[in-house]
Amino acid sequence: MGTIRIGHGYDLHRLEALAPAGAGRPLILGGVRLVHDRGPVAHSDGDALYHAVTDALLGAIGQPDIGQLFPDTDARHESQDSEVFLAEAARRVRAAGFDVGNLDCTVILEKPKLSPVKEQMRANIARVLGVDVGGVNIKGKTNEKVDAVGEGRAVEVHVVVLVVGR
């Protein structure tokens, strides 16, 4: 087995109430649109799970983070589907001579429950990274009503990933 490297990713997006007319960004996590009355404040589509995985992959190979690679001052990333960021990070991992081993993600969100969509999120990440779904783990937690996350005003994600040299 080749060199093993670890990467860590973290992201948080503020969640704001969606207007009744449906204005505002819907809550999207792991490429799945969730039914919720709040959505992320973001320049892109605000997918905190994809963003944290992207940063974990980039961190594992010692490359600039998502904010440096895809600045939110760039109009091309307005409402961007974050799958583009994740796919680019995966491409960079392969180009650096590594394969993605496994990743473990913790999504902290008060509402809604993630269990109905967790498998879809895993499948999406596995597909974009080109890894077996067994290598992608997602845990959903609440913040026990404590602080902004617990009051439903933000979503927070932590990810660790291992990449293995070829």
Ligand SMILES: [Zn+2]
């Ligand atoms: Zn983000």
